[in-house]
Amino acid sequence: MKKKQTDEKKNPLHTDRRSERSGQKRGKDAEHTNPLHKDYGLISNLRWAAAAIMRYNKPLLAFIALSVVCAPFMRYLWTFLSKFIIDLITGNGDTGSLLTLMLIFTGIQITVCVLESLSSCEWYRFTYMRFQIILEKNAKVMGVDFRCLEDPDYMDCYQKASNAHNNNDEGIEGLMRHSLRFLRSLAVTAVGIVILGTLNVWIMLGVAVLAAANFAVRNAANKWGKAHIWDPLAKWWRRSDYMKREVTDFTFAKEVRLFGLRSWLADKYAALQKERLNAQIRNEKLWFGVALTASIITAGVQLFVYIYLIYAVSRGDVTIGNFTLYVASSTTMFDCLNEVLGSIADLFQRSRQVDDLRSFMDFDGGDDPDSGKELPALGSCEFEFRNVSFKYPKAEKYALVNLSLTIRAGERLAVVGLNGAGKTTFIKLLLRLYEPTSGEILLNGVNVKEYSKRSWYRAFSPVFQDVELFAFPLCENVSMQSPEKTDKALAEKCLIDAGMGSKLKALKNGVSTEMLKIIHDDGVDLSGGEKQKLALARALYKNAPVVVLDEPTAALDALAESKLYSDFDKLIGGKTAVYISHRLSSTQFCSSVAMFKDGHLEEYGTHDELIGRDGAYAEMFRVQAQYYVDDVKPGGKEALANA
Numbered sequence: 001m002k003k004k005q006t007d008e009k010k011n012p013l014h015t016d017r018r019s020e021r022s023g024q025k026r027g028k029d030a031e032h033t034n035p036l037h038k039d040y041g042l043i044s045n046l047r048w049a050a051a052a053i054m055r056y057n058k059p060l061l062a063f064i065a066l067s068v069v070c071a072p073f074m075r076y077l078w079t080f081l082s083k084f085i086i087d088l089i090t091g092n093g094d095t096g097s098l099l100t101l102m103l104i105f106t107g108i109q110i111t112v113c114v115l116e117s118l119s120s121c122e123w124y125r126f127t128y129m130r131f132q133i134i135l136e137k138n139a140k141v142m143g144v145d146f147r148c149l150e151d152p153d154y155m156d157c158y159q160k161a162s163n164a165h166n167n168n169d170e171g172i173e174g175l176m177r178h179s180l181r182f183l184r185s186l187a188v189t190a191v192g193i194v195i196l197g198t199l200n201v202w203i204m205l206g207v208a209v210l211a212a213a214n215f216a217v218r219n220a221a222n223k224w225g226k227a228h229i230w231d232p233l234a235k236w237w238r239r240s241d242y243m244k245r246e247v248t249d250f251t252f253a254k255e256v257r258l259f260g261l262r263s264w265l266a267d268k269y270a271a272l273q274k275e276r277l278n279a280q281i282r283n284e285k286l287w288f289g290v291a292l293t294a295s296i297i298t299a300g301v302q303l304f305v306y307i308y309l310i311y312a313v314s315r316g317d318v319t320i321g322n323f324t325l326y327v328a329s330s331t332t333m334f335d336c337l338n339e340v341l342g343s344i345a346d347l348f349q350r351s352r353q354v355d356d357l358r359s360f361m362d363f364d365g366g367d368d369p370d371s372g373k374e375l376p377a378l379g380s381c382e383f384e385f386r387n388v389s390f391k392y393p394k395a396e397k398y399a400l401v402n403l404s405l406t407i408r409a410g411e412r413l414a415v416v417g418l419n420g421a422g423k424t425t426f427i428k429l430l431l432r433l434y435e436p437t438s439g440e441i442l443l444n445g446v447n448v449k450e451y452s453k454r455s456w457y458r459a460f461s462p463v464f465q466d467v468e469l470f471a472f473p474l475c476e477n478v479s480m481q482s483p484e485k486t487d488k489a490l491a492e493k494c495l496i497d498a499g500m501g502s503k504l505k506a507l508k509n510g511v512s513t514e515m516l517k518i519i520h521d522d523g524v525d526l527s528g529g530e531k532q533k534l535a536l537a538r539a540l541y542k543n544a545p546v547v548v549l550d551e552p553t554a555a556l557d558a559l560a561e562s563k564l565y566s567d568f569d570k571l572i573g574g575k576t577a578v579y580i581s582h583r584l585s586s587t588q589f590c591s592s593v594a595m596f597k598d599g600h601l602e603e604y605g606t607h608d609e610l611i612g613r614d615g616a617y618a619e620m621f622r623v624q625a626q627y628y629v630d631d632v633k634p635g636g637k638e639a640l641a642n643a
Helices: 002-010 042-056 059-090 095-119 122-141 146-150 152-163 171-197 201-248 250-258 262-314 320-361 423-430 453-457 474-479 488-497 501-506 528-542 558-571 607-613 616-627 637-641
Strands: 383-390 400-407 412-416 438-443 460-464 546-550 576-581 592-597 600-605
Touching: 042 059, 042 122, 042 171, 042 320, 059 095, 059 122, 059 171, 122 152, 122 171, 122 320, 146 152, 152 201, 152 320, 171 320, 201 250, 201 262, 201 320, 383 423, 400 423, 400 600, 412 423, 423 546, 423 576, 460 528, 474 488, 474 528, 488 501, 488 528, 528 558, 592 607, 592 616, 600 607, 600 616, 607 616
Parallel strands: 412 576, 412 592, 460 546, 546 576
Antiparallel strands: 383 400, 383 438, 592 600
């Protein structure tokens, strides 16, 4: 028991988030209640973004460099032109000199504009980079352990990671864009420092100090806003997405109409939106104060510079041309220094969002190609559950307790019991969607944890109760592979063997028929029974050495279920098979029966043995006997034994 408790402490998904007791905690501590969150820092995140650029779009670096070089020319070129023109006029310069000056500056302007236009090609490349990282994130979430998808900490982490790539200006793309903005502004500011340094170093320092004050206010606002306004909304985003699905998804449409849920759902949705509105109001108030502070500081800079320059001109220390240059340059430098410092604040803000993305991407989901050795080809396989117990994350009760059970090679095992008995949990452990909390599962005497999960999954052909269609052609819904890897003829044969022959004949395009209308307007949906047959066809197509049927026929009546199990059992030949049901239609042709009750293995043996014991299994069969045998007298033990 001590070992189990230690394992739970090591697993961040089992961490008890005590700060959830009120849901009202805010600030930095609230941000870190999620045990999966990590702080990487701005420099580390910039390196991570640069590595992504090198991985996906190296030419982007050249466009960034070109954009940075062009920036000072675009900001100062005409400021210098104004200075020279005024100097020529006040110095009695001739018309020829003026025209020559105009031509030179015009040529420079055209050249810089062409280069600037060329460098603007980097913008769509940033978006392309974001799309590539979204693909990485989607691949990640489809590969992590199944247990993660039922854990609130993990799903909050996933939601914040998704928020980090929602648009062009936030998260990872925002970090790249604002990095470019920072470099451009830094180049312009450096030139401005040189210009103002020729006037008076104290003027330059004064402008810099005021810009730094502006930055401090903005950065503090960014940090406070993320910690106190936006991070606490992670759960809101999940709830909002769920409500959107409820009110728009076809799956819920019948219940919404027949039970009159429209007003009720609308009220729930409106109440949910109030939380988001309140956050937005707080955010607007925060940034109103920041904008007001920035306006006051900007006015102070302009007043400071004008007073000094007017005084310098009156003393004859500065020419009218230089007056124009310094006024324009000081304004440009202050704006760009603000942009530099503002970009730093924005970079920190985007970096904190990238922290969310990287926390998700770096999380060890336990399901990667290097998580164990490759599962060898299974000529025969024997599975042994040895003292296995399992408790779901944050659950109080164990779903399975001290289970010891052996599934022999080629065996037909029926797993039965009432709802909540632990049957599906047993299957999740067999398929390694979950790992045991304690105990071990062995394959041919080897702990299954030694094998990589991806190779482990290939050993099973599962058929689940809830069958999902994908917006692919029917043949790909059977093969569950890409078009070039799909054998249409085999898919068609499997569908026919699974009882879909008449449906195939009714489809104009046969196995090439598109499923669902999400992508294709002429897509076809299937009935509940047809989906279950499709799931059986998937299992036949995969042709894995172990077949698992987890109540896929729950929608059928007992006799139809019994016939389908029997027919399917003949199709799979000598494979190892596990049949799960709370009804007993599959037990009579199975070699062994395991009856679960309240997470325990209540009874185990053959059908006849369990009937002879007259225990919980016999009682359950007796209740359901009218569906499976024709002439059973109530309580007739002998008749049941011969059924």
